[in-house]
Amino acid sequence: MKTIDVPELNIPRVVIVGGGFAGIELIKGLRNKDVQVVLLDRNNYHTFQPLLYQVATAGLEPDSIAYPLRKIFKEYQNFHFRLAEVERVEEDNQLIHTNIGAIKYDYLVLATGSRTNFFGLENVQENAMPLKTVVQALNLRSLLLQNFEKALLTPDVKIRESLMNFVIVGGGPTGVELAGALGELKRQVLPSDYPELDMRRMQIHLMEAGPRLLPGLAQASSDKSLKFLKDLGVNVWLDTQVKDYNGFEVKTNHNRAIFTQNMIWSAGVMGNVVDGLKKEVINRGNRLEVNEYNQIKGYKNVFAVGDIASMTSEKNPKGHPMVAQVAIQQGRLLAKNLMHILHNKKLKPFSYRDKGSMATIGRNKAVVEISKWRSQGALAWFVWMFVHILFLVGFRNKTITMINWLWNYFNYDRGIRLIIRPFNRSKKKKEHEEEEKLVML
Amino acid sequence: MKTIDVPELNIPRVVIVGGGFAGIELIKGLRNKDVQVVLLDRNNYHTFQPLLYQVATAGLEPDSIAYPLRKIFKEYQNFHFRLAEVERVEEDNQLIHTNIGAIKYDYLVLATGSRTNFFGLENVQENAMPLKTVVQALNLRSLLLQNFEKALLTPDVKIRESLMNFVIVGGGPTGVELAGALGELKRQVLPSDYPELDMRRMQIHLMEAGPRLLPGLAQASSDKSLKFLKDLGVNVWLDTQVKDYNGFEVKTNHNRAIFTQNMIWSAGVMGNVVDGLKKEVINRGNRLEVNEYNQIKGYKNVFAVGDIASMTSEKNPKGHPMVAQVAIQQGRLLAKNLMHILHNKKLKPFSYRDKGSMATIGRNKAVVEISKWRSQGALAWFVWMFVHILFLVGFRNKTITMINWLWNYFNYDRGIRLIIRPFNRSKKKKEHEEEEKLVML
Incomplete structure (x- = not known):
């Protein structure tokens, strides 16, 4: 069996699958802690999904909304990234198999997100x-x-x-x-x-x-x-x-x-389930049933966070919405809970604070709900822009996005009307399969 | 025979193949003149080739160096663009055949550039x-x-x-x-x-x-x-x-x-010759032999400008260098000469004014020759940047490029380390063929 070569240390190894919102918040929370962090992702970048539609409509280039994963964590000790497509979990031996080999984990976190349903x-x-x-x-x-x-x-x-x-x-x-x-x-x-x-x-x-x-x-x-x-x-x-x-x-x-x-x-979206898990933990919407600590039910050392996790309760029978805020909050809490596990402390259950939702509808118009504050129109539009700029990873991406938005706004323009790689309808079916593999990690 | 549908007017139709430096300067020179201009290109954008290497080394995104052709000419009357791959010239009937149909020309200008040799x-x-x-x-x-x-x-x-x-x-x-x-x-x-x-x-x-x-x-x-x-x-x-x-x-x-x-x-590079021309006009380096008015030898209404044109003389037996300045100057002159032809005036022969050359070699270093002025080092580097920003098409592209360069300079960074579409070595041969078709128009 080919193995992924990362240093063998005398500290627990946390393997995280997926560098989305949940994955990066989790890793930030584990910075300089006594664990080795290994991130696996099919892409070498984090995608800010809320602005994908602007790439599609010629408003932004990918560099505004994609951020190199290695760059986010470049000053982290004990952080390792491997570009890999995950294939299967082998819980009995605490192994995760990928297209570049297998790796042993002490703790495994699935943050594989969702794909189109x-x-x-x-x-x-x-x-x-x-x-x-x-x-x-x-x-x-x-x-x-x-x-x-x-x-x-x-x-x-x-x-x-x-x-x-x-x-x-x-x-x-x-x-x-x-x-x-x-x-x-x-x-x-x-x-x-x-x-x-x-x-x-x-x-x-x-x-x-x-x-x-x-x-x-x-x-x-x-x-x-x-x-x-x-x-x-x-x-x-x-x-x-x-x-x-x-x-x-x-x-x-x-x-x-x-x-x-x-x-x-x-x-609609559905979870990106990884093979090798017990069938009974796969919930409706292809999500993984987790307890209030994001532990997958019936597993001790395997966790799921973000879109892929389904944390149901009597009050919340469908689980949390598949949105960025849930992923961010679960990633942050799991970092703390992993440290609690290592120090034999009591775990803290997840409790979602809904920070609100928003959508923009063209120039000067948006609808925004933040806690009990609701706004529709131009003010909401400014809030929408501010929040999206704020949540983009990295000062460079914020700057480039802002410049593009200012340009597009004042010139009634979308600057990037470029057909760089023509889309081939006859290759569509094949492409779809490739896309799915991409998202599936 | 399928034809490309553009309005039939009572003014001469100039069909231009290729929206590179020569093509766009020619069209600018024909703005609001009594000719119908039809531009054919395999891509819907102009490429600023001198900065391609910065896209390759994660310094710039394509939107910095590619510019939508339709946008350059959006306020031009009688300008038509068609996204097409040119297949063959049929001089007897003044037709150019493409993958989307044929089109009749009164004057044909080949500005098809060059590809890797x-x-x-x-x-x-x-x-x-x-x-x-x-x-x-x-x-x-x-x-x-x-x-x-x-x-x-x-x-x-x-x-x-x-x-x-x-x-x-x-x-x-x-x-x-x-x-x-x-x-x-x-x-x-x-x-x-x-x-x-x-x-x-x-x-x-x-x-x-x-x-x-x-x-x-x-x-x-x-x-x-x-x-x-x-x-x-x-x-x-x-x-x-x-x-x-x-x-x-x-x-x-x-x-x-x-x-x-x-x-x-x-x-090395070689010309992108279009099929259907007489063999004897194809020169060494796959370029088309033209006279001093950029008329292809033996043709009256067919011209070639830029890299594809080989204007040899006793003084200049190899023709002009295949660089942007020659293309720009030939495009500009041909616009004037086409008007001279229509008004039965005397044509002006092409005379190349070498505006110099330059190359940058990493941070703060470049070599520059402009007429008799030569400089190497930091000043040359500033001149290099200034000239490249100046020649980029469009204020938006200039701004985005400048911001990226400032960012990269002060942060010792290249922001765009993104593998958006993985390159597949096993598909390489096929890709090469596709690339060539791409450049071949």
């Missing part, structure tokens, strides 16, 4: 664009621009419209923010790039299965975001379920057909 | 990395970072060294600047990212077939750039020809073997 709709999975990784965001950017170039070439109005139309499925923050960003592109950017196309033929549809947008927020925020989207010319379809999509025609539970070659699926 | 060394072509396009630069960035990750995994010192070593072939500006940038990475960035690797095992070799570096510049500049590179720890091999490379071992005309899995080939 297509709810078994195979055609949709094959033909729609997911938006959970940097590569997926770049693919969507290429597709969008390629389809506008193609629209110039066809005399068939129905085909031209299908190339210019967008259907976004899922009325959560990603769907709402993406619809808003596309609305801005339609208004401000695409008309000057494509004077030969009639922009009235470009329709943006946002479809939500439930009765309102942003179901995680208050009714007032849902109502306001609906209004903001309508003002931007986005067609919002509530109580609308997508049933099928062949790459051209969208079938819903209603009878009207919509034609688009641009469907973005942001209707 | 491997001089028939098939193994080198298969295994070395070229550096002429944004995608190639991103591939090189990924390979560099992937090989350092791999170096951590092998107990075999020879293999580890081959993963950490770099061989750059060609001592022109690209080779010299790339070697300098890698020298800075070795000093400032990689040691903190990879504390587990012994950086003394990382060797950077620059191989030049001739007796000196930067053969286009004065001897003093060659000598100084050699000194600057040596100060950075780069091994410079003059009078050294690479004969073979199997992806691991470099064979030269000397007997010492060098092992590397990172070879960058910047030893």
